[in-house]
Amino acid sequence: MASLIMQMLEGTVTSLRIFFLTLIFSLPLGFVVAKGKMTAIRPVRWLTDLYIQIMRGTPLILQLIFFYFAPFYLFGVSYDRFTACIVAFVVNYSAYFAEIYRSGLQSIDRGQHEAAKVLGFTRPYTFFHIILPQVIKKIMPSLGNEVITLVKDTALAQTIGVAELFRVAQTASSREFSTVPIFIAGIFYFVMNYIVSRIFSVAERKLGYYR
Amino acid sequence: MERMIQLENLSKSFGETEVIRNISFSIEKGEVLSIIGPSGSGKSTMLRIITQLERADDGTLTVDGETLFRSVGGKAEYDRSAERRIGLKTGLVFQSFNLFPHFSVLRNVMEAQRAVLKRSREEAEEKAMALLRKMGLEDRARMYPYQLSGGQQQRVSIARALALDPQILFFDEPTSALDPELTREILHVIRGLAEEKMTMAVVTHEMHFAKAISDNAIFMDKGVIVEEGTSLFSDPTEERTRQFLSSFEGDD
Ligand SMILES: Nc1ncnc2c1ncn2[C@@H]1O[C@H](COP(=O)(O)OP(=O)(O)OP(=O)(O)O)[C@@H](O)[C@H]1O
Ligand SMILES: [Mg+2]
Numbered sequence: 001m002a003s004l005i006m007q008m009l010e011g012t013v014t015s016l017r018i019f020f021l022t023l024i025f026s027l028p029l030g031f032v033v034a035k036g037k038m039t040a041i042r043p044v045r046w047l048t049d050l051y052i053q054i055m056r057g058t059p060l061i062l063q064l065i066f067f068y069f070a071p072f073y074l075f076g077v078s079y080d081r082f083t084a085c086i087v088a089f090v091v092n093y094s095a096y097f098a099e100i101y102r103s104g105l106q107s108i109d110r111g112q113h114e115a116a117k118v119l120g121f122t123r124p125y126t127f128f129h130i131i132l133p134q135v136i137k138k139i140m141p142s143l144g145n146e147v148i149t150l151v152k153d154t155a156l157a158q159t160i161g162v163a164e165l166f167r168v169a170q171t172a173s174s175r176e177f178s179t180v181p182i183f184i185a186g187i188f189y190f191v192m193n194y195i196v197s198r199i200f201s202v203a204e205r206k207l208g209y210y211r
Numbered sequence: 212m213e214r215m216i217q218l219e220n221l222s223k224s225f226g227e228t229e230v231i232r233n234i235s236f237s238i239e240k241g242e243v244l245s246i247i248g249p250s251g252s253g254k255s256t257m258l259r260i261i262t263q264l265e266r267a268d269d270g271t272l273t274v275d276g277e278t279l280f281r282s283v284g285g286k287a288e289y290d291r292s293a294e295r296r297i298g299l300k301t302g303l304v305f306q307s308f309n310l311f312p313h314f315s316v317l318r319n320v321m322e323a324q325r326a327v328l329k330r331s332r333e334e335a336e337e338k339a340m341a342l343l344r345k346m347g348l349e350d351r352a353r354m355y356p357y358q359l360s361g362g363q364q365q366r367v368s369i370a371r372a373l374a375l376d377p378q379i380l381f382f383d384e385p386t387s388a389l390d391p392e393l394t395r396e397i398l399h400v401i402r403g404l405a406e407e408k409m410t411m412a413v414v415t416h417e418m419h420f421a422k423a424i425s426d427n428a429i430f431m432d433k434g435v436i437v438e439e440g441t442s443l444f445s446d447p448t449e450e451r452t453r454q455f456l457s458s459f460e461g462d463d
Pocket of ligand 1: 225230248249250251252253254255256257
């Protein structure tokens with residue numbers, strides 16, 4: 001039992017690495033994608049839109065397989081499963097975050113930009129001090145949902161053989177002819193998401209000082 | 212008298228629609244100009260061009276002796292180096308206030324002083340508090356915009372604009388989002404500024420008010436100035452002006 005828990009904790013570490021690496025890259029990248037989707041340059045907007053459509057329109061599990069095998073079939077190079085997994089997650093989640101950012105940016109009244117312009121704020125100052133704080137508040141709930149989904153989605157990494165929590169649990173489960181490891185994994189995911197949702201509700205409360 | 216605004220032959224189209232056609236007028240220092248006219252006549256667009264929220268197609272604009280754009284070969288040629296400097300001389304008060312909701316009232320009035328004019332915290336705060344006091348909002352300084360009435364929000368936005376010491380302040384229907392009581396509040400503030408000889412241009416549908424405070428007035432329709440001068444309120448010469456004003460009769 002103790003060794004099972006140890007194995008599962010190791011799996012959890014892998015899951016958490018996927019989780020954090022995905023967030024570190026896709027949270028900022030999502031902004032770049034959102035900008036691409038909102039640009040006046042038509043080909044860029046069109047390509048960004050296509051990319052987002054593909055990411056949202058196909059299963060993540062398929063994208064994982066694609067990013068793991070495509071480099072080999074296309075260029076004859078292969079890289080390790082973990083890297084492939086991070087690439088797939090980042091590419092996928094950037095698209096989802098981009099849509100969240102875009103809806104947030106578009107929900108800000110034009111008058112905010114205009115007031116800032118008339119008062120003489122520079123464009124970067126306007127973005128970072130006037131617009132972004134309001135966007136963050138607006139998108140907090142949908143961002144929270146997406147991050148919770150990410151915790152659960154990390155389980156898909158097993159498709160390309162990454163030994164994350166769920167894979168460890170399944171392996172242990174078939175080895176010991178018992179579903180107990182699966183249930184333990186369920187508790188682990190639940191705890192992780194409990195923490196995530198607490199963090200988000202604290203953040204939402206902190207941002208609740210204005211409307 | 213010295214000239215604050217000199218606008219000559221301004222034209223502006225949005226796509227195919229010509230919104231401003233060859234408009235010229237001037238505002239002297241210390242003068243209050245009121246701009247009236249039906250919806251869609253181009254009043255906002257004109258203010259937005261002078262305050263640089265829109266670009267002119269053609270014409271010449273001089274603000275306090277500095278030229279923002281000049282008509283060259285049928286096109287408005289902007290002086291890039293003057294844009295920012297002139298922008299700081301002009302202030303604009305919006306119909307919808309457009310306060311920054313995530314900043315306290317005090318910070319709304321301080322932020323541009325700090326970030327744009329690089330004033331010290333002490334100086335900016337002192338200035339902001341003085342203006343809030345003047346607007347009767349001293350005790351609201353620590354509150355957030357959502358906690359204020361529309362009239363109070365508009366007074367904060369006037370304080371925010373005044374904090375940068377503009378040479379001229381533009382108002383685009385500052386009371387249209389307010390009920391009659393709050394409207395009086397704002398008109399009272401504007402009247403006070405007029406008494407202090409603040410140079411202002413006010414787009415408004417409050418005819419009695421406009422008549423009372425204006426040194427000059429223009430009536431716009433379909434992108435042109437139909438009639439000019441305060442006599443248009445009491446003794447309009449153009450039929451179009453008469454018709455427009457009669458639609459306000461019985462109003463207060
Ligand atoms: N950004 C824009 N793009 C296209 N058309 C515009 C734009 N802004 C204004 N217009 C058009 O220009 C015309 C003049 O608009 P403007 O807002 O200047 O009128 P206004 O006199 O301020 O009217 P109101 O009293 O309703 O505020 C209108 O027909 C309007 O639809
Ligand atoms: Mg208007």
